[in-house]
Each structure stands twice: as C-alpha cells, then as structure tokens.
Amino acid sequence: MSTRRMSQDRWRFRRSWPGPTTRSGVARTDGIITQWNPAAERLLGFESSEIAGRSLLDLVTQAERSAAENMINRVSVGESFGPFETVxxxxxxxxxxxxxxxxxxxxxxxxxxxxxxxxxxISERKSVSESLSRTIRELETLFHLSERFQAAKSAEEVYEAALAGC
Incomplete structure (x- = not known):
C-alpha cells in the first residue's frame, strides 16, 4: 500500500472515528481491513498490525459469510446498515x-x-436475555401448575397435576 494511500485512509478513518471504547474498523470497498482501533483489538484479539491487510470475511462464521459478502458489496455502492446483531x-x-x-x-x-x-x-445482553426467557418459562410452568393444584378436588388430582408439571 502506498504512503499516500495510507495517509488518505488515516484521514478518512479519523473523520469517522467514534471514540476510544467503540470497537471500530475501516475496510476498502473490496473488504480488506485498513484500520483497527485498540477497542477492536481487545474485543476480537487481533492487533492492528496483524489484521490490517486481511479480509473482513476472516472475521465471520461460515454461516454468515454470504451475508457479509453481500454487505461489503452493498456498502461499496453507498448503503449503510445497522445496528444489527450478528456473530x-x-x-x-x-x-x-x-x-x-x-x-x-x-x-x-x-x-x-x-x-x-x-x-x-452484546454477549452479556444475550446472556441476560436468555436467562430472563428461561425464568419466564419457569414462572409460566409454576403458574399453570398452581392453577391445577387449586382446581384439584382430591389428593389423586394433586398428584396428577404434580406429575404433569414435571
């Protein structure tokens, strides 16, 4: 990469740089990474010097590859995306x-x-969301079980309700 091109990339990157805690990177229209900030280094483990020059596709799962290729193509013609969840x-x-x-x-x-x-x-947010969903399912089960206990007219119906709730 020429010195002039690197200077231009740095200039564009600084103009778009959101701050020290946002994980950010810049890539050319062909998907080759040209800039990488320290927060991105901490997030994904790649130092700027080892990720620069590599493809963005190196950072996606095989399942996400087609969507990532499509996004690179669409950004290269001016489209913006997000925020969206991915891996x-x-x-x-x-x-x-x-x-x-x-x-x-x-x-x-x-x-x-x-x-x-x-x-x-967003791993913490995902974890909390999954935990909350699990708790909601457990509470729904307990609610339905308590309804069946309350409606039971005999010990046998209580026993059947308890077995059905497991």
Missing amino acids: RVGKDGRALPVEITVAPLRDENGSIVGGASFCRD
Whole structure:
C-alpha cells in the first residue's frame, strides 16, 4: 500500500472515528481491513498490525459469510446498515455475538472508498436475555401448575397435576 494511500485512509478513518471504547474498523470497498482501533483489538484479539491487510470475511462464521459478502458489496455502492446483531470470530476462534453498524466512507470528491464498521459486544445482553426467557418459562410452568393444584378436588388430582408439571 502506498504512503499516500495510507495517509488518505488515516484521514478518512479519523473523520469517522467514534471514540476510544467503540470497537471500530475501516475496510476498502473490496473488504480488506485498513484500520483497527485498540477497542477492536481487545474485543476480537487481533492487533492492528496483524489484521490490517486481511479480509473482513476472516472475521465471520461460515454461516454468515454470504451475508457479509453481500454487505461489503452493498456498502461499496453507498448503503449503510445497522445496528444489527450478528456473530464475529475472534483470534482465539470463539464466536462472539455483536451488534454492528456499517457506513460507507467517501473521499474528498464524494467517491466511496470503503466502509467503517462500529461493533459492540452484546454477549452479556444475550446472556441476560436468555436467562430472563428461561425464568419466564419457569414462572409460566409454576403458574399453570398452581392453577391445577387449586382446581384439584382430591389428593389423586394433586398428584396428577404434580406429575404433569414435571
């Protein structure tokens, strides 16, 4: 990559940079990563020096690959996306649930030269949501079981209600 091109990429990246805690990266229209901030390093485990020059597709699961290719193509013609939930693959191979917003980057002439992605770890939110869903299902089961206990007219009906609730 030429020095001039790298300077232009840095200029575009700084203009789009949201801050030190947002996990961000910039890629060219072909999906090759050109910039990567420290928060992205912490999130996915790749240092800027080892991810720059690699494809965004290296960060997606096989199941997400087609959607990611489609997104790269659509951003390269000016479309923005997000926020939306998806999965990204860290350096250690773990799948990480994330929320991503992607926007095209334009040069000083207005031509689309790449895209910026802003990524948030949502694993805690997903975990809390799953826990809440599980608790709701358990409470619904208890509610229906208590209704059957209250309607029972004999010990045998209580026993049958208890077996049905398991």
